[in-house]
Amino acid sequence: MTKTFRVLSLLGAAALISMAASANTSLAVTNAAAIDGNFGLEVIFDGTTTNAFVEDQTPADESTYNVEFKLRANNLTILAANDATSRHEVFAGRFPANLIRMEIHCRLAPGGPGTGNCGPGNDGQWRAKAYARNDNNTWKFCGQTGFVPTGNTTYQIEWVQGSGGADGSIRFLKNGVEVRLCNNVDNDDRGINAARMGATGRVDATTSGTSHMDSFVSTR
Numbered sequence: 001m002t003k004t005f006r007v008l009s010l011l012g013a014a015a016l017i018s019m020a021a022s023a024n025t026s027l028a029v030t031n032a033a034a035i036d037g038n039f040g041l042e043v044i045f046d047g048t049t050t051n052a053f054v055e056d057q058t059p060a061d062e063s064t065y066n067v068e069f070k071l072r073a074n075n076l077t078i079l080a081a082n083d084a085t086s087r088h089e090v091f092a093g094r095f096p097a098n099l100i101r102m103e104i105h106c107r108l109a110p111g112g113p114g115t116g117n118c119g120p121g122n123d124g125q126w127r128a129k130a131y132a133r134n135d136n137n138t139w140k141f142c143g144q145t146g147f148v149p150t151g152n153t154t155y156q157i158e159w160v161q162g163s164g165g166a167d168g169s170i171r172f173l174k175n176g177v178e179v180r181l182c183n184n185v186d187n188d189d190r191g192i193n194a195a196r197m198g199a200t201g202r203v204d205a206t207t208s209g210t211s212h213m214d215s216f217v218s219t220r
Ligand SMILES: [Ca+2]
Pocket: 034, 035, 036, 037, 038, 039, 040, 214, 215
């Protein structure tokens, strides 16, 4: 892998954040959110369902796109009232609609170590999941992995655009270990033109607290 660009410095992130509206899901660059170095990105959930993210517009119709970032749940709480409303997206690769998305999910899992609610004092059934969009706008699910809420976890996604048919792929990794490699993605129509990190979609009203993100690196 050749690192051809490294993006989303937190100086740039701060400039974007300063334009965001308040009284919604919001972002801050803080010392407390640092996972590497002195600053990190804090994602603040206040019960509204708006998105809040920093966006990197450096990618230019990329046919391969690799991303990694670190995430910790900090004091994030997700109430798993049902499986469909107990998640939010933390990353999106776009053209301009999402072609890649990663979400964290609190799964309603009767009989599991948690009863569904994920947060401080109740680890519930945290999951991290990755998806790639096909040209026909269906989503290819590419694996889930347990999400350790109190630790710092590095996630990576490697996306490859196909040349026709269903010969694209997406690979999902946690802490350098492959969660799943998914072939047969039909994604030749669109390359990656932008990336978002933060609370990039499907934010639920029952989500509260803050999560921390840091160390975003993308390569082609
Ligand atoms: Ca940092």
